Amino acid sequence: MDIKYKRILLKLSGESLMGEKQYGIDEKRLNEYAEQIKEIAGLGIEIGIVIGGGNIFRGLSGAAKGFDRVKGDQMGMLATVINSLALSSALDSLGQKAHVFTATNMFPIGEHYSKWKAIDAMKRGEIAIISGGTGNPYFTTDTGSALRGIEIEADVMLKGTRVDGIYTADPEKDKTAVKFDKISYDEIYTRGLKVMDLTATTLCKENRLPIIVFDMDTNGNLKKVLTGENIGTLVY
Numbered sequence: 001m002d003i004k005y006k007r008i009l010l011k012l013s014g015e016s017l018m019g020e021k022q023y024g025i026d027e028k029r030l031n032e033y034a035e036q037i038k039e040i041a042g043l044g045i046e047i048g049i050v051i052g053g054g055n056i057f058r059g060l061s062g063a064a065k066g067f068d069r070v071k072g073d074q075m076g077m078l079a080t081v082i083n084s085l086a087l088s089s090a091l092d093s094l095g096q097k098a099h100v101f102t103a104t105n106m107f108p109i110g111e112h113y114s115k116w117k118a119i120d121a122m123k124r125g126e127i128a129i130i131s132g133g134t135g136n137p138y139f140t141t142d143t144g145s146a147l148r149g150i151e152i153e154a155d156v157m158l159k160g161t162r163v164d165g166i167y168t169a170d171p172e173k174d175k176t177a178v179k180f181d182k183i184s185y186d187e188i189y190t191r192g193l194k195v196m197d198l199t200a201t202t203l204c205k206e207n208r209l210p211i212i213v214f215d216m217d218t219n220g221n222l223k224k225v226l227t228g229e230n231i232g233t234l235v236y
């Protein structure tokens, strides 16, 4: 089997973890994600993971309800830690070792992140789940995952989400939107596409980290992306 990438940074949407629920973590979805991750770990791929927190708390919506923005963002970052602990626990129960890192020191909840400790964990065959975003407010999990992807020298950032790629417009709102097989970083700016924030796109562009946006909610898709099947959208 031809594996396209040796080391990856997988970004999972917090919102997708809700599955059919309105809030929080859907155990079925969580376990499906863990199964898919275990499957590709079995191929010998080194895996770093960053999970969002939108299923629990988002700083911006908190600010709209009157929370201080910085505190709201800190709550959002803590939400990503909760999701990361849940994923590591689901992986553990499948017999797949995982190691949770946190952007700020929260020992013993996780180990304080450093590039080298994360790479060591991946080399030992553990999944490095890197939580807490960038540790700073006014950033997103997409930016955190671009940053960690570059730091750990990943070959690609895989953005697993609930749409199957990048479209000419938000496909959840515009049924006439057309999907791209690939798209340049610059075209994301010029077309004003909202699939990823511009800070994340810029970080990836400046550091030449390719991105693949794909539908993570269909079982088997993660493996398909890694074996070079033409699903999702490649950003180059």
Ligand SMILES: Nc1ncnc2c1ncn2[C@@H]1O[C@H](COP(=O)(O)OP(=O)(O)O)[C@@H](O)[C@H]1O
Residues within 6 Å of the ligand: 013, 014, 015, 016, 052, 054, 142, 160, 161, 162, 163, 165, 166, 167, 168, 169, 170, 171, 172, 193, 194, 195, 196
């Ligand atoms: N041009 C576009 N192509 C694809 N998805 C888009 C586009 N514009 C906006 N989106 C939205 O981006 C979302 C994917 O981003 P993601 O970070 O996973 O979501 P969230 O921030 O809600 O967790 C999709 O659910 C989709 O509705």
Ligand SMILES: O=c1ccn([C@@H]2O[C@H](COP(=O)(O)OP(=O)(O)O)[C@@H](O)[C@H]2O)c(=O)[nH]1
Residues within 6 Å of the ligand: 012, 013, 014, 015, 016, 051, 052, 053, 054, 055, 057, 058, 059, 060, 072, 073, 074, 075, 076, 077, 079, 080, 132, 133, 134, 135, 136, 137, 138, 139, 140, 141, 142, 144
């Ligand atoms: O570096 C970071 C990463 C995340 N967040 C906060 O964490 C929340 C949850 O992350 P995000 O919305 O990106 O999650 P997702 O959309 O992937 O569920 C965001 O709304 C921000 O408030 C932050 O402040 N700094």
